[in-house]
Amino acid sequence: MRRYARPVWLVLQQFLLLVATLAAGLAVGGLLGVLFGHERLWAPILGSVLFLPVFTIPSIVWSCREGPDEAGEPRWMVPLVGCLFAIVVPLLVGLPTLYEERFGKVVVGAVTEDRDRNYVPGTDQWIRAREAATDEDLGLLRVTVDRDLRVGDEVRVRTDPHDWFRSSDPDTRNPVLRRTLFWIGLTGVAGLVVLTSLRAVRDIRGWSEATRQPSRPLPTSRDEQRARDTGERRDAPDVEDVAELLDLGGDSGGSGGDFHGGGD
Known part of the structure; x- marks a missing residue:
């Protein structure tokens, strides 16, 4: 598991x-x-x-x-x-x-300003409107209607009750x-x-x-003893060095014997 x-x-x-x-x-x-x-x-x-x-x-x-x-x-x-x-x-x-x-409210407004003088029916028109009931400014709107809106015309506007988002045309769908x-x-x-x-x-x-990689085993007491013995051997003189010293000693002794014999 x-x-x-x-x-x-x-x-x-x-x-x-x-x-x-x-x-x-x-x-x-x-x-x-x-x-x-x-x-x-x-x-x-x-x-x-x-x-x-x-x-x-x-x-x-x-x-x-x-x-x-x-x-x-x-x-x-x-x-x-x-x-x-x-x-x-x-x-x-x-x-x-x-x-x-979801939360907007549709109100009836009156056009107070026509931003598009040369309006073509069926296209977007920029206007400024004011709510008819409260005379509150609804801001600048982009509406799509089949006629040219003029100042004083009525228009339907969707407003935000919390006054956060801009007003919009409720009939505009995309x-x-x-x-x-x-x-x-x-x-x-x-x-x-x-x-x-x-x-x-x-x-x-x-x-x-x-997980597929093999892990190194933990050292046992025998491995530790072997490592200590190996370390001690490394500290001791090498075998080859000892043999070389012995050869040098033998050569020196032989030379001494020959010299002594020549004296006789």
């Missing part, structure tokens, strides 16, 4: 990192969508400044368990950034529309854009799942290769 515990933990670890990365990506996309959809000018500017720093948060979460040599490898980071980009951008673009369709954003986001999630699965396979393969 212990043999399979380590691979299961490696897969579970990658799954938890995948969930955390998706949660971080959704949070980042939601935050940027709220900032870019705000009706005040400072919010989109702040979103532009924070886009890159905030966008790196999911990649940091995904790479938090990587080693220093593998954390910044292009083979992992390039597809990771592509997947995160495909997840965050649809949220950034589509979140304001989803929010307004199903092609919605489907495109959906498939882009789904592709990003699928790519992130595949990338995380490949990393789990890499970790399991590395663990398997490490």
Whole structure:
């Protein structure tokens, strides 16, 4: 059972990192969508400044368990950034529309300014409107109608009760854009799942290769005694050195004998 515990933990670890990365990506996309959809000018500017720093948060979460040599490898980071980009951008673009369709309120407004003097029926027209009941300014709107709106004409406007998102035209629908954003986001999630699965396979393969390598046995008392004996022999004079000294001594003795005999 212990043999399979380590691979299961490696897969579970990658799954938890995948969930955390998706949660971080959704949070980042939601935050940027709220900032870019705000009706005040400072919010989109702040979103532009924070886009890159905030966008790196999911990649940091995904790479938090990587080693220093593998954390910044292009083979992992390039597809990771592509997947995160495909997840965050649809949220950034589509979140304001989803929010307004769910929580928005449709009111009747009156046109106070016509920005498009040369309007062509069937195209978008920029106007400024004011709510008829409360005389509240609804801001600048882009509407799609089959006639040229003039100052004083009535128009239907979807507003945010919390005054966070910009007002919009409730009759404007773009199903092609919605489907495109959906498939882009789904592709990003699928790519992130595949990338995380490949990393789990890499970790399991590395663990398997490490377990196949034979480990050095612990030294026994006999091995330790042998190592001590070997060390003592190394400290003692070498056999060849002793033999050489003996040969030198023999030659010296023989020479002395010959010299003595010559004297007789």
